[in-house]
Amino acid sequence: MRDFSHDHSALALNTATLGHNVEGHGAGWSPEQVIDACAEMGLGGVVFWRREIGNRATQIGAHAQNVGLKVAGLCRTPFLVGPLAPQPRQAMLDDFEASIDMAAGLGAEVLTIVVGGVEPGTKGIKASLERVADAVARMAPVAAARDVKLALEPLHPVYGGNRSCLVTLKDANDLCDLIDHAVGIVVDVYHVWWDTTLADELKRAGKDRLLGYHLCDWLADTSDVLLDRGMMGDGVADLKAIRQAVEAAGYQGLCEVEIFSARNWWKRPPHEVLQTCIERFRSVC
């Protein structure tokens, strides 16, 4: 297992962690300001959300390259199925392609897929997962042609109804097996910390499929499953054990901190949040 106690160059920032401090909110940092702060503080990468990029993907990507910061990923495709997916289906596929374009323009290595919930008119997750497989298989060649890696992110089962019918790493592995193209997986401790099959399924995924590892923590008294994530160390996830399993499976990439925290961390100055992420990364992750 890598030793991060004196080195946080493997830490990446997902801008969701700064919440209200990104453009238009609070401290109002632009993507370039986020990139500069991350580079100055010694982080190894950054992950943006599409709404922060607008039509400036190439420009922002070039800025990151200039200051030597890796754009590790982009969040995310539209929901592919479920009550929140764009309608009609062609609109979803068009938006999927637009997200691939943006990732390519930005030079982002990985485009995250959050698959969406249970397709209206169906019951259970099976039929919805089949539609997901179909959509991903259609877009995989488009992504490959633009050098963008697609990564399925299984979400916590609490989102099963409306945001992600893909709720376990096992199901993500099964889905990858189904799709006749190279598709990867990102693993987020928030979504998988409770899963006793995790180490086995990480091994099954292996180095080739594992395209990202996300950090935060699950607060014991979670008050809001969307916007009450904890800072690493403040919750009940066994972060050391999870990373050990992730690395035993072959992952040696960046560790991306992604904390949605409307009641706490989003209210703090961005430098303080970044500094805390660094300290916790070195001590408890």
Next chain:
Amino acid sequence: MRDFSHDHSALALNTATLGHNVEGHGAGWSPEQVIDACAEMGLGGVVFWRREIGNRATQIGAHAQNVGLKVAGLCRTPFLVGPLAPQPRQAMLDDFEASIDMAAGLGAEVLTIVVGGVEPGTKGIKASLERVADAVARMAPVAAARDVKLALEPLHPVYGGNRSCLVTLKDANDLCDLIDHAVGIVVDVYHVWWDTTLADELKRAGKDRLLGYHLCDWLADTSDVLLDRGMMGDGVADLKAIRQAVEAAGYQGLCEVEIFSARNWWKRPPHEVLQTCIERFRSVC
């Protein structure tokens, strides 16, 4: 698979479904009034919560027997571990024993165990589950001596932090394997609907371990994970497929409707709620 389309004698009411209509709230039904209503409407059983019983267990149990209604279960032991468990541990064990006494007095067949969350000072669920195994092993002989069956209920992973470090049927099976006494499991669609290993784990549990089957539904737009459960048919759970798997594993017992619904069903007259449960049980379960 049993045909319930013209027969709801396998339906049991968990009084949580009436919410604010039980003693002290709304319509203010006493346990005897609940028993009478269930018997009159042709249900096969009822499940109470300890706070409704007080020191009248024998009296209420006798009333149920007089009108021919089965007291199928009692909710529940105290949390055995985690931030909400009684302290010190002996107080928890005493309360565990008190819950066994009440179940015995009531003539309830099954006492449900909700195990509690992650033990303070530990990380992940492993250490907590070991403490659960120890507590259950200590109380199992006490329960057996009083003819009460203990049943572990795995809860949805969203409760992993504070209410139940036991979050999958697989982990419940593993826990039963660990404990050197007969301990059963209850399966609730709310907690397991998303789990693609469910059918296999139900088979693994088998007829002897499966001591209960709970009905409600997972609403796609769940607004509160504690008190926003759906009526059967209003959500995304594949109720027919789940019951098919439950029965294929050998379960032929009562189906217990348990709907915590502060914003909807708890506000309705109890007769209307019961009538709707019956209709939905016959049509969509």
